[in-house]
Amino acid sequence: MSRNFKEINEMYDFHVHTYFSDDCSIEMESYVMHAIEQGLTGICFTDHIDIDYPCPEMKFQFDYSRYIDEISKLKEKYKGKLDILTGIEFGMQPHILETDKSFFQDKCFDYILGSIHAANRKELYGGDFLIDNTEKQGITDYFNDLICCVKNFKSLHNLGHLDAISRYVSKGSYKAVDFMEYIEEALRAMVYNGKGLEVNTSGKRYGLPHFHPEPGILALYQKLGGEIVTLGSDSHNPSTLGYGFAEAKEMLLSLGFKYHTIFRSGKPEFIKLT
Ligand SMILES: [Zn+2]
Ligand SMILES: [Zn+2]
Numbered sequence: 523m524s525r526n527f528k529e530i531n532e533m534y535d536f537h538v539h540t541y542f543s544d545d546c547s548i549e550m551e552s553y554v555m556h557a558i559e560q561g562l563t564g565i566c567f568t569d570h571i572d573i574d575y576p577c578p579e580m581k582f583q584f585d586y587s588r589y590i591d592e593i594s595k596l597k598e599k600y601k602g603k604l605d606i607l608t609g610i611e612f613g614m615q616p617h618i619l620e621t622d623k624s625f626f627q628d629k630c631f632d633y634i635l636g637s638i639h640a641a642n643r644k645e646l647y648g649g650d651f652l653i654d655n656t657e658k659q660g661i662t663d664y665f666n667d668l669i670c671c672v673k674n675f676k677s678l679h680n681l682g683h684l685d686a687i688s689r690y691v692s693k694g695s696y697k698a699v700d701f702m703e704y705i706e707e708a709l710r711a712m713v714y715n716g717k718g719l720e721v722n723t724s725g726k727r728y729g730l731p732h733f734h735p736e737p738g739i740l741a742l743y744q745k746l747g748g749e750i751v752t753l754g755s756d757s758h759n760p761s762t763l764g765y766g767f768a769e770a771k772e773m774l775l776s777l778g779f780k781y782h783t784i785f786r787s788g789k790p791e792f793i794k795l796t
Contacts, residue, residue, distance in 0.1 A: 526791040532563040534784045534793075535763050536609065536633065537682065537722060537754025542569035542584040543611075546758045550592055554600055556760035564605030565763070566784070567593060568635050568754070572613030573621050577645045582613065586629055607786060609633035611682060614671035615640055626677045633785040635720060635754070636675050637682035638668050646690045657695045661687055665704035673711045679785050680718040680752055683725075683734035684708070698736055709743045718750025718783055718790065719743050721774065723766035733770055741777050750783045750790055771795050 538553055539546040550567065557565045569589065572582035590608065597606045614622070614636045626634070641664040644651040651660045664687045672681055684705070688696040698705065712719065722734040740751070751774060755765040774782065774795055781792035 526789070531796045532793050533561075533764065533767060534564045534566065534605070534607075534753065535562060535755050535757065535767075536566045536607075536752040536784060537568050537611070537635065537720065537756045538565050538763070539569055539611075539756070539758045540567060542567075542589055543758070544570060544580050544582050548759060550596055553757070553760045553763065554596055554604055554606065556763055558600070558604050560764055562604070562764055564607060564784070566607035566609040566633050568609040568611040568633065570611050570613065571625075572639055573618045573625070574615065575613060575645070576640050576643050576650065577648065590630075607632040607784070609635060609785070611635045611637055612675075612678070613637060613639045614667075614675050614678070615643065616667055616670040616674075617643065619674055622675050622677055630787075632787055633752075634677050634679045634788075635682045635752075636671060636678035636680070638664060638671065638686075641667055641687075646687065649690065651690070657691045661691060661696055661701060662704070665701055665708070669704060669708045669711065672708050672715070672717065676715075678717055679788065679790075680720050680750065681708075681712060682720045682754070683722040683756065684719065684739060685735040686722070686725075688730060689725075689728050698738060702742075705739055706742060706746075709739070709746050709748065713743070713746045713748045716750075718752060719748060720752050720754050721770050721782075722754050722756050723770055724756035724762075726766055727762065733766065733773070737773055737777060740774070740779075744778060749779070749781070751779055752783050752785070
């Protein structure tokens with residue numbers, strides 16, 4: 523892989539939702555203005571596409587041409603003030619593997635963040651994955667889907683919020699140590715395929731004691747040879763842009779990471795952590 527390293531201190535938020543996502547009503551430009559006020563170097567819009575999302579009321583689809591068009595206009599308008607990148611948060615499920623290939627064929631994204639929002643074709647958010655299922659089995663279903671997806675979704679650049687499953691089960695019933703075998707298998711596949719891992723700072727906004735994933739998982743990813751980590755707030759509101767980034771950077775440094783990563787035209791760029 524050819525490497526693009528930067529020594530200067532730049533900060534990007536690489537997980538931002540707008541009104542192109544079914545669960546958000548905020549205009550893109552609000553984020554741009556807020557990011558400039560906050561002194562961010564750039565943001566990457568990552569609106570949701572969840573093909574065959576298992577909840578009929580939520581489609582999680584957007585019009586690609588309109589998306590590109592609106593981002594292009596903002597890039598032009600705010601040139602020199604904010605580096606605006608075009609991403610997507612793609613909901614991965616094992617049964618849409620074929621769609622993954624065709625979906626990206628005629629589209630161009632700087633960054634493809636793959637996330638798991640369903641387990642065994644049942645949604646996490648509303649708790650459907652636990653209907654007639656034990657919590658342990660529900661979590662196992664989640665990790666089985668995750669392993670299959672990180673091994674097979676070739677278009678993916680980074681994996682989003684790896685342990686977000688902890689939000690959807692009762693307190694104390696998920697412990698990373700109980701699922702480490704699954705987590706390690708996923709991380710090994712990611713390192714082997716050159717895929718990155720997102721540090722999603724929204725975990726603490728959800729009242730968890732850590733970001734996603736928890737530090738032990740990041741340490742294991744690094745031990746296995748992983749070095750691509752992005753920072754994303756998973757904002758659905760401009761007020762949370764860059765949430766917890768100073769703390770996340772410190773945590774990454776303490777784990778021995780030297781760089782965080784952004785993606786441009788699908789290529790990683792490494793920015794020194796300071
Ligand atoms: Zn997500
Ligand atoms: Zn998201």
